Structure formats: C-alpha cells, structure tokens
Amino acid sequence: MDVLIVGAGSMGTWFGEAIDARVAFADVDGDAAAAAAERVGGAVADLEGEEPYEVVCLAVPMTHVTGAIAEQADRAKHAIVDVSGVMEPALEAMERHAPDKERVSLHPLFAPERAPGSIAVVRDRSGPATDDLLAALEARGNELLETTGPDHDGAMETVQAATHAAVLSFALAAESVPEGFETPIYEELRTLARQVTAGTPRVYADIQATFDGADAVADAAADIAAADPEELEALYREAAANWHGERSADRAESEPDGDESGGDGA
Incomplete structure (x- = not known):
C-alpha cells in the first residue's frame, strides 16, 4: 500500500512510522517533508502534484483540515483519512470531496512521543484499505476507541x-x-x-x-x-456531586475535609 501523508509535523511523522506502508510526505515546508521521509524511510511528494496514492492522510492543523481535504481528495485512489483532531468538519469535507472512497477520521489521544495509546476512530465508510491501516495501528499496541464525530x-x-x-x-x-x-x-x-x-x-x-x-x-x-462563603460552599457541593455523586457531596458537608487548618486535604 502506498500512502501520501500531507503534513510532515510530529503527528504526520508518527502516522508514517505506525503504519505498514510505503509513505511519501508533502508539506508546505519542504525541509520538514524531507526530514520526515528520512526518519521513516519514505519519499518526498509534491504538495501541489497530481500523482495518485492508494490512501491520502491529512495530518495538518485542525483549522486547515477541511481546505486540505478539498485540495488533496482527488489524489486518493481508495481511501482518505485524517489525524487532525477535529472530526465532524473533517468527515463532512471527506464525504463532500471523496464520496466514493473509504473515509476514516482518527484522533490519537496522546502526544506522538508517548505512543502507543488510545486512538479515537470514526469509520465513516470503511473498507479493505482503512481496515489494513487500523489493524497496523492496533498491532503497534494502540487501542482503537470507536466513536462518532459529534460524540x-x-x-x-x-x-x-x-x-x-x-x-x-x-x-x-x-x-x-x-x-x-x-x-x-x-x-x-x-x-x-x-x-x-x-x-x-x-x-x-x-x-x-x-x-x-x-x-x-x-x-x-x-x-x-x-461568591460569599455560603455561595462558595454551594459551589463546592455542586462540584463534588459532579465528580463523586450526591453521597460524596453529602459526606463533604458533614465530615471534616482536612482544609480547616489552611491545607488542601490531599
């Protein structure tokens, strides 16, 4: 499988290392693309080129992902994915510009240097290419968390x-x-x-x-x-109920909390 990774930052480089494929990097910063390619044993691609790839992955900042999808979707032969970190806009752009292709949005819930970890996954239109990519990520020790864009x-x-x-x-x-x-x-x-x-x-x-x-x-x-003292106590009880349930909030009201001497009880 050959994969074009658009965006040669830390997340794009992580993706190139984590999948079992021939990868090429395209980036507005040619030096960054060359460095990523050297690190993972890949190639450098023209950001504005027309060469097709089996899979196109957008690893660009979340504020630019919809524009990048519009520009690069035609280069995907089988699938388009993203690792931008925002899902609803990315998935909507994929459906608009690649309606007949496999479409998956990924969000690694960790910094690349802390891999492996949990990866949020929306399989909007799955198929063999994206199934292979996800299997490779799992084989690297990552946990796939199936979700929806809105969730x-x-x-x-x-x-x-x-x-x-x-x-x-x-x-x-x-x-x-x-x-x-x-x-x-x-x-x-x-x-x-x-x-x-x-x-x-x-x-x-x-x-x-x-x-x-x-x-x-x-x-x-x-x-x-x-807040005055009474209002602050009410806010504290509200916070305790949010995190520990009503029973904990009641206990916080009736039991010493270790804070009366000026400490924080922990």
Missing part, C-alpha cells in the same frame, strides 16, 4: 478546550511561592502547568479556536471569585 467533538470541549483553559489560567495566575510551602494539589497543578507550557502554542490556540469550553471555565472562575 468526539463534544468530548473535546471538556477533554481539551476546558482542561487546557483551566491549566493555562492557573499557569498565568500563579505566583512563585517560597520553597517548602507547596501542597500536594499545588504540586500536581504545577506539574500540569509545566507540561502544558512545554508544548506548541499554535496547537493550543487551534484547539481553543475549534472547540468551545474555555468560556465555561471562565464563568466558573468568576462565580468562585464573586
């Missing part, structure tokens, strides 16, 4: 947009503290802040531009900041 994109509002907004807000708001004053919860948040801020800013910007979720975090923070 995936709805989940990403919390899993990515809201989560990143909360961690980045902490990273911006937090001030340095004297050594020894750390609490366990603070240390965990500090670790998350360091992890998130070691990434690529454009990726996080694309996620916020694509998925809702940050506004809900901002609204919740504003509610906490404006």
